[in-house]
Amino acid sequence: MLLGRVVGTLVASRKEATMEGLKFLVVRQIDVDDADTSGYVVAVDGVGAGVGEVVMYATGSSARQTAATRDRPCDAVIMAIVDTWEVGGDVKYVK
């Protein structure tokens, strides 16, 4: 999984029927020092994440292993809201 910060929301009224009712969040990828990278993904929210929260997301077929996304054309899902992580003994982020 990769780390990201939810930076925004997206609306798409015309979409695959199986995607109806899902929430799309714009996620900026961050590195292990909690700094922004140039990467992003639009992910389906599986855990009730909100703008500003730091999350973990899974991509590819693993993004379909949730009740919300199974058998749907979804290749990125937020599967956890991060409380904290540390690297080399230093706390890099606390919610």
Place this chain on the structure above:
Amino acid sequence: MLLGRVVGTLVASRKEATMEGLKFLVVRQIDVDDADTSGYVVAVDGVGAGVGEVVMYATGSSARQTAATRDRPCDAVIMAIVDTWEVGGDVKYVK
């Protein structure tokens, strides 16, 4: 999913038989500020997208989770036409 702008169309008369009848669109990947990137993909259209529209596309096995693409050698599908998104409270795109 990633964001893209449909910039063109592609014709391939000789192809896997299971790909007959599908529409191929040339999609320029864009970033969350609606700016072009160097990335592109040729995607199958699952939602009636047209040239000039901003779309979301799914790749990998997730691209086969639509009626049009199931069990076909397709690794990119347009699964939504984007109405709008915002980042940090700023509207970045409106259809």
Place this chain on the structure above:
Amino acid sequence: MLLGRVVGTLVASRKEATMEGLKFLVVRQIDVDDADTSGYVVAVDGVGAGVGEVVMYATGSSARQTAATRDRPCDAVIMAIVDTWEVGGDVKYVK
């Protein structure tokens, strides 16, 4: 899918038994302006492509969704020979 130009052929006599009889083509990835990129892939030919032709290829599990490649350790397949495409109203390639 991505666009590529078939630039060569490859022979591998010692290989997974399920790959016997398949044709391996060296494919240079090209961009939407028909210019070479630094990327390449060795793909199984599913459509009778020849050296010099511009093709579309699928990667990952989607590369196994053809009669030739199903259930085989193949992660790239040529699934179409391109006739033409256009970007922004300009024809970028004609066979």
Place this chain on the structure above:
Amino acid sequence: MLLGRVVGTLVASRKEATMEGLKFLVVRQIDVDDADTSGYVVAVDGVGAGVGEVVMYATGSSARQTAATRDRPCDAVIMAIVDTWEVGGDVKYVK
């Protein structure tokens, strides 16, 4: 698989229910000379790895081929703790 060094731990109390009880480790990708790269992944631990250890991890659907991760939204798993490797006859790492 890629090589990585376990550099930290991550806690996420709010997550997909199927991810309960799994251990998340922050893994810095390393190259074949045992030098750090800019890449990282947060991986589920399948083998009892600890901070400081050099591991191999698998990504994508292959990350779900363990008892701990099957059918879960997990796209990276540590599937081995590395004892040693050599390149060109030189031992690059010994545990």
Place this chain on the structure above:
Amino acid sequence: MLLGRVVGTLVASRKEATMEGLKFLVVRQIDVDDADTSGYVVAVDGVGAGVGEVVMYATGSSARQTAATRDRPCDAVIMAIVDTWEVGGDVKYVK
């Protein structure tokens, strides 16, 4: 598939039980001119490859489509030993 040169071997005694008995090879990715790139992968050997040989490897779920790797947490497999390839009429490599 991508081209690589087997540059070394790796030992990991503590690993997923399903990976027991598999041979891990360190593979340097090469380009179509037979030159080294910065990429590498640790791949399971499916064809009896040895150090110094040029091989083709498959990644992702396709890496599990061999008898040795099926249903295992393996995302890279050597599925062929390369005899020769040519690009633009020039032989780039002969075993």
